[in-house]
Amino acid sequence: MRILIVEDELKMASYLRKGLTEASYTVDIADNGRDGLFLALHENFDLVVLDVMLPELNGFEVLRRLRVQKQTPVLLLTARDTIDDKVAGLELGADDYLSKPFAYAEFLARIRSLLRRAPRGTRDVLTIADLEVDLIRRRVRRGETRIDLTAQEFALLQLLAERQGEVLTRTFITSQIWDMNFDSDTNVVDVAVKRVRAKIDNSFDKKLLHTVRGMGYVLEDRS
Structure with a gap:
């Protein structure tokens, strides 16, 4: 399965990619919202891990524009832990929300849960x-x-x-x-x-x- 990580903290993005690659996922990275949105719209991903605080376009705006065209599962990843932020993300169409800092084991469990819930391909x-x-x-x-x-x-x-x-x-x-x-x-x-x-x-x-x-x-x- 192919996962897109949109995260401007390169150390964090590299850490997550290493862990997901070891778990047999294919991972792409974008370090700003504009590039992340372009990749999410023009490539086929099974899941998008999306940071909220991003340069150029923030995660909420990326999510809003993505949902106009695609229903790819999205896990929001952010240091903002207020109820209002969580509600805003979920109402825009996020499938799950994880606040930093987090344990990698929980992150991987959320990924697996979202991928299990995602609809499979249309082939019978x-x-x-x-x-x-x-x-x-x-x-x-x-x-x-x-x-x-x-x-x-x-x-x-x-x-x-x-x-x-x-x-x-x-x-x-x-x-x-x-x-x-x-x-x-x-x-x-x-x-x-x-x-x-x-x-x-x-x-x-x-x-x-x-x-x-x-x-x-x-x-x-x-x-």
């Missing part, structure tokens, strides 16, 4: 090679073969299919499917991937679910 069926993942009927097929998955296995396959071609780390997968912090001693992801692979790959010549050593897993057609 995800396809890769001869694999079809029907998001409405919750059905999976490879060619003419129906594949039965548990709810957890389907969630894992859906995550991989929505981001096909992207290497997803174990940390990211656990945060999205199990909503928990990754424990390096836990092999829950490897076990789940093994079960899904057995169902969608083992009986077929073309393999789609690949392990990227030292990084994670990717669903892609390598033929």
